Amino acid sequence: MTGSDVMLRVSGLVKEFHGAGPGHRAARTTRAVDGVSFEIRQGQTLGLVGESGSGKSTVARCIVRLLRPTSGTVEFRGHDLASLGKRQLRGVRRDLQMVFQDPYASLDPRLTVNEIVAEPLRIHGRYRRGGTRRVRELLDMVGLRPEHANRYPHEFSGGQRQRIGIARALALEPRLLVLDEPVSALDVSIQAQVINLLRELQERLGLTYLFIAHDLDVVRHISDHVAVMRRGRIVENTDRQRLFDDPQHPYTQALLSAVPIKDPSQRGTKQRIVLDDQD
């Protein structure tokens, strides 16, 4: 894939963490991401899937610069993020927003919905002119009512809270959303509603998504391509149809045949997929 329609290009990304791990006296290095490369075209969705600890969140955090990569590059609309100055990076950060897994943790409980959604507008000096109208428009876009604006996060269900998180992420009219397990904490019926909302928003606003999940089922209906991650590496990256119809890597095959656990409270206990080290 070449040309200007590539929104995000990640090349040879490596991220190591240094420090003593639990039960280790000596300092040790964890290579959480070990040479990851992929591209996402404008308006498309790449599903990034792998079990817990495979490095998905670390990739996401490197992309939005919450973490500095050990090596490798992240290019957004042709610009290498590491080479940008402070001001340019601030501009890019507007176009590149993240939605987190846990809306309970990521929304400030002391702020009203109005304040939460308005915050990015205030930070970027866009609130004074038309901010109130913009917040109302954003709430409407995600299926919330105007009267929700004066309520606090605890007054909402999990699905509604994720809608608030999405409204906030959309406030600055981004081009790319990095969605890190955006529906993993939600019941299955609510997951479908939020995924449908994300699809509608993508079509309406021409958004590009990196959609992270540990469950292949979740990305099935939203991804154009799916990349499967295992132990810091991408073991398979292909278009959605091929991945589900004809998975090539034994790990992908194992993920596809694993019984999905629908109860969110049991997700952490999902069986680990054990493969030979050669795989």
Ligand SMILES: Nc1ncnc2c1ncn2[C@@H]1O[C@H](COP(=O)(O)OP(=O)(O)OP(=O)(O)O)[C@@H](O)[C@H]1O
């Ligand atoms: N700040 C950190 N310091 C040290 N090690 C870390 C840090 N963040 C992540 N790791 C380690 O990096 C590896 C990958 O973690 P990461 O959170 O990226 O995986 P993941 O696939 O997103 O899993 P999960 O869905 O459970 O978050 C794990 O071994 C994790 O313990």
